[in-house]
Amino acid sequence: MLSIESLNQFYGQSHTLWDLNMQVPEGKCTCLMGRNGVGKTTLLQCIMGLLPVESGAIHYQGENILSLSAEKRAPVGIGYVPQGRQIFPLLTVEENLRIGLPARGDGLRQIPDFIYELFPVLKEMLHRRGGDLSGGQQQQLAIGRALVVNPKLLILDEPTEGIQPNVVAEIGDIIRQLNEEIGLTVLLVEQKLPFARKVADNFCILDRGRQVATGDMDELNDELVKKYLTV
Numbered sequence: 001m002l003s004i005e006s007l008n009q010f011y012g013q014s015h016t017l018w019d020l021n022m023q024v025p026e027g028k029c030t031c032l033m034g035r036n037g038v039g040k041t042t043l044l045q046c047i048m049g050l051l052p053v054e055s056g057a058i059h060y061q062g063e064n065i066l067s068l069s070a071e072k073r074a075p076v077g078i079g080y081v082p083q084g085r086q087i088f089p090l091l092t093v094e095e096n097l098r099i100g101l102p103a104r105g106d107g108l109r110q111i112p113d114f115i116y117e118l119f120p121v122l123k124e125m126l127h128r129r130g131g132d133l134s135g136g137q138q139q140q141l142a143i144g145r146a147l148v149v150n151p152k153l154l155i156l157d158e159p160t161e162g163i164q165p166n167v168v169a170e171i172g173d174i175i176r177q178l179n180e181e182i183g184l185t186v187l188l189v190e191q192k193l194p195f196a197r198k199v200a201d202n203f204c205i206l207d208r209g210r211q212v213a214t215g216d217m218d219e220l221n222d223e224l225v226k227k228y229l230t231v
C-alpha cells in the first residue's frame with residue numbers, strides 16, 4: 001500500500017535519512033521502531049509532505065506522491081496522528097475534529113458518526129476545550145481528527161507517549177480495532193516493545209537514518225532488540 005524507496009532527506013547540511021526503504025503492506029499494522037533520534041518522525045513527516053525530500057520515491061497505492069503538496073496527501077487517504085498529538089488546546093473537541101473536514105475528498109461537511117461510536121467520550125465532551133481533556137482523551141481526539149478524512153492508511157507517531165499505563169492498553173485496542181474491524185492499514189511508531197508486539201504484524205527498524213531490519217513481528221528476536229532498541 002505504501003512503499004518508500006531509496007529515500008534521502010537532509011536538514012540543511014545534515015543528512016538524516018539514508019537510502020531508506022520501507023514497505024507498509026495493505027491491511028497490516030506495521031511498526032516503525034528505533035531509538036530516539038534515528039529519524040522515525042522525520043520519515044513520517046516526509047510521507048505527509050511536511051518536509052522536503054532530497055531523492056527517492058514514496059509510492060501510495062502505486063502513485064508517487066512526492067509531487068503532491070502536504071494539503072493533497074490527506075485527501076488521497078492518509079490520516080496522520082503526529083507525535084505529541086498537537087491538538088488545539090483552546091478549541092473545543094468539535095472544532096478540533098472539524099479541522100480535518102476540508103481535507104476530505106468528497107466534500108462532506110459533517111463529522112462521521114463512526115468516530116463518536118469509536119470514541120463515545122468525544123461526543124460527551126464535544127463542547128469542552130481540547131486542553132481540558134486528559135492525555136488519553138486527547139490522544140483519542142487526535143486519532144478521531146485523523147479519521148475525519150476517512151483514511152485507508154492511518155499513521156500514528158508514538159501514540160502512547162506520555163499516556164497513563166491503564167490507558168495505553170485502551171489505545172492498543174483502538175488501533176487493533178481500526179486495523180482488524182474497520183480494515184485500515186496502519187503505520188505505527190512505537191518504542192514500547194510489549195505494546196508493539198501486541199498491536200503490530202510486522203516491524204521495520206531504523207538506526208541513524210538507515211533501515212537496518214524488517215520482518216514479521218515474531219521474527220523480532222532478542223539480538224535485534226539488544227542491538228537496535230534497548231538503551
Ligand SMILES: Nc1ncnc2c1ncn2[C@@H]1O[C@H](COP(=O)(O)OP(=O)(O)O)[C@@H](O)[C@H]1O
Nearest residue numbers: 011014016034035036037038039040041042043
Ligand atoms: N527540524 C529539525 N532540524 C534539524 N534537525 C532535526 C530537526 N528535527 C529533527 N532533527 C534531527 O534529526 C534526527 C532525527 O530526528 P527524529 O526524526 O525526530 O527522530 P525520532 O523520531 O526517531 O526520535 C535527530 O538527530 C534530530 O536531532
Ligand SMILES: [Mg+2]
Nearest residue numbers: 040041042083
Ligand atoms: Mg519521533
